[in-house]
Amino acid sequence: MTKRTKEILNRLDTAYGTDFICYLNHDNAWQLLIAVILSAQCTDARVNIVTKDLFVKYDTLQKFADADIAELEQDIHSTGFYRNKARNIILCARRLIEEFQGEVPSDLSDLTSLAGVGRKTANVIRGNIYNDPSIVVDTHVKRISKRLGFTKESDPEKAEYDLMKVLPKDHWILYNMQIITLGREICTARNPKCGECFLSDLCQAEDKKC
Missing domain, CATH: 1.10.340.30 (Hypothetical protein; domain 2)
Incomplete structure (x- = not known):
């Protein structure tokens, strides 16, 4: 894991914590x-x-x-x-x-x-359910991972494999949960709030607004 990747994960942990959160309500x-x-x-x-x-x-x-x-x-x-x-x-x-x-x-x-x-x-x-390390590439994860330079792929499965190479296993599940929150609150698909983003100095997006 590179120093830059470690810093990104540390900031995500600080901002959103390390508790596993599922946003879909379920009992089983x-x-x-x-x-x-x-x-x-x-x-x-x-x-x-x-x-x-x-x-x-x-x-x-x-x-x-x-x-x-x-x-x-x-x-x-x-x-x-x-x-x-x-x-x-x-x-x-x-x-x-x-x-x-x-x-x-x-x-x-x-x-x-x-x-x-x-x-x-x-x-x-x-x-x-099974706490089996896995990376879920949804629309937020794909978009923001590309902006962070973790992948260049638009295909979710290819992006998943790229992220598996970049991220440590103990953050595979957590990364998705944290990035969903970041994507909903700050790094939105339209008009991302780059000036408010705690990752702005590490972001590689060409259209960064700060």
Whole structure:
């Protein structure tokens, strides 16, 4: 790890702490899995509003597996892309019951074999449920990691591999949580508040506004 990388991580730790935080409300692994599927192209805040009632109505994995797809589409309508999400949630629930005895697997290949689950979703589960070091490349992580010079890749999987080389394993999960906060509060996609950023002197973005 370079001196510059270490300084960036130290500042993130100082600003946001080192506690693991999941922004999607859940009581168990399968609820988090469904919440992450719903979070595609949707804010965590909106997902939490929807799942507050959703997880009461469908309080078991079996109820999701047996759900009427048209009814489930209406239940999750406000999260967007509700047709694909409803189909994937039902198929995912059925496979979890049929192939994994109702348990959410920890293995990356098993997770990505589930409907609607890609590397990002799988890594959220591995990191938050199983504490398995993993890097989740969402829109904030990809954007800010490029600005920091940790990667030049736009493809999330390629960016993930770059970050695995740059960051120490003990920060893989933490980095995502910290960068999400930085991306929401300061380094926003539009009009980043560079003058307020505690990483501005280490940022390599060409359009830095300070």
